[in-house]
Amino acid sequence: MSLLTVTPSGVRVLAPAKVNLYLRVIRRRPDGYHELDTLFERVGLYDKLTFRHAPALTLRCSDPSLPTDERNLALKAALALKRHSGYGAGASIRLVKRIPHAAGLGGGSSDAAAVLLGLDRLWRLGYGVRKLSRIGLEVGSDVPFFVAGVPFAVGRGRGERLRPVPAGGVRLWHVLVKPPFGISTREAYQGLDPVSLTPYRADAKMLLRSAKLGEWERLAGFLRNDLEVSLNKRVTEIAKIKAALVEQGAHASLLSGSGSTVFGVYASARLAARAARRLRRLDRRWKVFVAPTV
Numbered sequence: 001m002s003l004l005t006v007t008p009s010g011v012r013v014l015a016p017a018k019v020n021l022y023l024r025v026i027r028r029r030p031d032g033y034h035e036l037d038t039l040f041e042r043v044g045l046y047d048k049l050t051f052r053h054a055p056a057l058t059l060r061c062s063d064p065s066l067p068t069d070e071r072n073l074a075l076k077a078a079l080a081l082k083r084h085s086g087y088g089a090g091a092s093i094r095l096v097k098r099i100p101h102a103a104g105l106g107g108g109s110s111d112a113a114a115v116l117l118g119l120d121r122l123w124r125l126g127y128g129v130r131k132l133s134r135i136g137l138e139v140g141s142d143v144p145f146f147v148a149g150v151p152f153a154v155g156r157g158r159g160e161r162l163r164p165v166p167a168g169g170v171r172l173w174h175v176l177v178k179p180p181f182g183i184s185t186r187e188a189y190q191g192l193d194p195v196s197l198t199p200y201r202a203d204a205k206m207l208l209r210s211a212k213l214g215e216w217e218r219l220a221g222f223l224r225n226d227l228e229v230s231l232n233k234r235v236t237e238i239a240k241i242k243a244a245l246v247e248q249g250a251h252a253s254l255l256s257g258s259g260s261t262v263f264g265v266y267a268s269a270r271l272a273a274r275a276a277r278r279l280r281r282l283d284r285r286w287k288v289f290v291a292p293t294v
């Protein structure tokens with residue numbers, strides 16, 4: 001499925017969300033980042049971006065609570081690409097937000113990747129994935145995953161050393177539940193307590209194989225998020241959402257990335273939709289989405 005469309009007036013790009021099926025924090029690095037081993041999965045909840053030729057770079061956003069200057073990763077990515085390419089003009093960028101922010105769903109990073117891909121096409125730069133990923137990493141650790149354009153990938157380093165994992169026809173269904181508070185990524189990593197971490201064997205291939213065979217208990221055993229272990233103590237609502245998802249039939253539930261979204265894994269669209277309806281009724285402050293692997 002191509003997420004980029006050339007239109008008569010410019011370019012349109014859909015920016016998907018992600019969840020992390022596992023996220024291991026290996027160690028803190030001297031540069032302040034953490035060395036990770038994570039399995040990214042792209043999921044079908046989208047922001048929409050449109051790009052038109054314009055003399056200067058400008059960003060408009062459907063969510064008035066978000067900045068439209070360089071603090072917004074979409075504009076930050078556009079400025080980085082303009083600087084790298086020396087492109088002489090600009091673009092007007094319109095961003096329609098659906099992915100909640102400070103949610104662990106990679107919304108800002110995905111917008112940034114969509115900007116790199118969209119402007120690369122609009123400005124006819126012809127940069128490949130490699131070059132765009134390198135520029136993307138200046139904007140955020142998760143940007144290279146979204147530039148890569150694959151449903152599943154293992155990320156090492158800051159998350160930018162990527163190895164795509166063949167999906168083998170696996171399509172999972174997710175219910176995403178975002179509580180009324182957000183968590184900043186920096187805050188989540190700062191709260192990490194390595195002492196509390198128990199050993200865990202990450203195995204992306206076996207995880208996806210279990211999903212393919214419908215061996216759900218086995219799959220649940222492979223899901224793990226080291227940041228959840230540290231956040232759970234402080235944020236009881238996350239534990240509550242996890243339990244509610246399992247109560248509503250999820251085979252497994254986990255904090256996504258640095259939170260605050262929790263996702264449940266379901267075998268079908270029907271089961272996920274039913275669970276989502278019930279979860280919305282359970283707590284009206286929760287934002288609930290259904291999204292498959294894309």
Ligand code: C5P
Pocket residue numbers: 032033034035036139140141142157158159185186187189
């Ligand atoms: O790269 P990004 O801007 O998304 O990271 C935000 C913050 O999250 C970083 O400043 C850092 O505190 C933390 N982080 C980390 N290790 C990573 C990714 C992010 O410590 N691999």
